[in-house]
Amino acid sequence: MRVVIERSNLLKSLNHVHRVVERRNTIPILSNVLLAGTGASLEMKATDLDLEVTEATAANVEQGGATTVPAHLLYDIVRKLSDGAEVMLKTDDEGQSMSVISGRSNFRLQCLPQSDFPELTAGAFSHIFRIDSAALKGLIEKTQFAISTEETRYYLNGIYLHAIESGGKLKLRSVATDGHRLARAEMEAPAGCEGMPGIIIPRKTVSELQKLVDNPDVAVTIELSDTKIRFTIGSVVLTSKLIDGTFPDYQRVIPTGNDKKLIIDRQSFAAAVDRVSTISSERGRAVKMSITEGLVTLAVNNPDSGSATEEVHAEYSSDPIEIGFNAKYLMDVTAQLSGSEARFMLADAGSPTLIHDTTDEHALYVLMPMRV
Template structure:
């Protein structure tokens, strides 16, 4: 194999595919990126057996061929080469190393054969649709923070994508929960999505998709079955296994009859929560919200270090209420809100609270209270 590429194109593609590769691998070939050169192009591919990333780069191919080299080392080499340089890749005559040439720099990386590189069997993908990158990014941005990190409840370790019929029409919905908080975001269902199976996209795959959605004007093609998903954005194709589990009936935890409404300036609220939580314990992080007509008092008491209170003027004209929340969770949700005013719908100190943007009916958050 002998090819020449623009360093900029090669680096951009390696940046997309090398992230799939885990830093520590017990199987040597999984530490490598596959380089396959054919007429006018080079394919770069990496996998961890659950997720693989493939990107095609334009190149001047003098001699076609394929090999694999350590992904992170190859990426670091290309990253450190000068901007605007040309990079030549050539397999050695003995077939043991890949020679990388650029200007006066020369590197030789140990290779493993292409035949050892695994391939995720995709099978038949039953549904296919396209949607704008900015819409898919919005769904992920609004829900990703609520993905559970507990491996025991593995079926919560991703975002649940599915379609639902609502009075406003068919919706493509993303939901994530860790049992303490829940995030839900909708968009109009794209053509081809109706009737799709409900799928749980793993946390790592969600993160990689999010990084690919750099161009808000781009179109994203989604192909899926009940076991696999393939996402195509520009020249990049991500293929991933889905979480094999049943997402819980999340609708049961979304309160329908919370009748106490609190409206508060999002930024003022987040800054106040951040300030008073400074004295909270790392383990507890509980902040008490004391509501009375037109007033909200935030209180944190830490027996080991002290206490803090802050008062805010708010829109609230219902019965007085004391309720506690995890400060970190409140800040996470506030960071997702896109309008200036946060709307809290509350019931009592022991029931879940509904939080929304005052002007965004497509997104909602549910937060379980804490005992304070």
């Protein structure tokens, strides 16, 4: 193989694919990126056996061929080369090593044969639809913070994506929960997702996808099979296994009878919660909200270090209520809101609270209270 390629093109594509590769691998081939030069492009592929990313980029292929080299090492080399430089990738006759040549720099990397590189077979796709990358980004960003990191409840370690009838229209909805908080976002369902099964997209896939949907002008093609999902974003193709589990019936934890309405300035509230939680214990991080007409008093009491209170003006005209929340969860939710105000719908100190974005009716958040 002998390929000449612009350093910026090579770096951009390597940046997309190398992140999938785990730093520590017991299987040597999984530390490598597959490079294949054909026609007028260089295709790169990386996998961790659950997730696979491929991207093709324009290149001058003087001699076709394919090999695999350490992904993170190649990325670091290309990153440190001069901006605007051309890079030559050339394998030796035996295919044992590949030279990376740019200007006066010459690196030689050990290769592993292409035949050892695993293929993530996707099977037949039952559903195919297209979605704007900005819309997909919204579904991900509004919910991904609530994904559980508890490995024992593996079915919560991702975003639940499904089509659902709501208000007489078919909606594409994303949901994430860790048992303490729940985030839900939805959009009008694109053509092609009618009858699609509910799927759980793993946390690592969600994280990679979030970095790839950065161009609002690019449409994303989504393909679904029984066990896999594939996203095609421009020249990047991301294929991932789905979590094999049943997502809980999240509708049951979304309260419908909360009648105490609190409207508060989002930034002032988040900043006040951040300030008073400075004194809270790392383990508890509980903040008590005492809500009376026109006023919310935030209080934190830590027997080891002291106490803190702060008052925030708000719109509230129902009966006074005292309720406790995890300060980090409160700040996480308010960070997702795009409007200047947050609307809380409360019931009592022991019941889940609803939080709405005043400028986005398609997003909804549920927070479980803490005993304080």
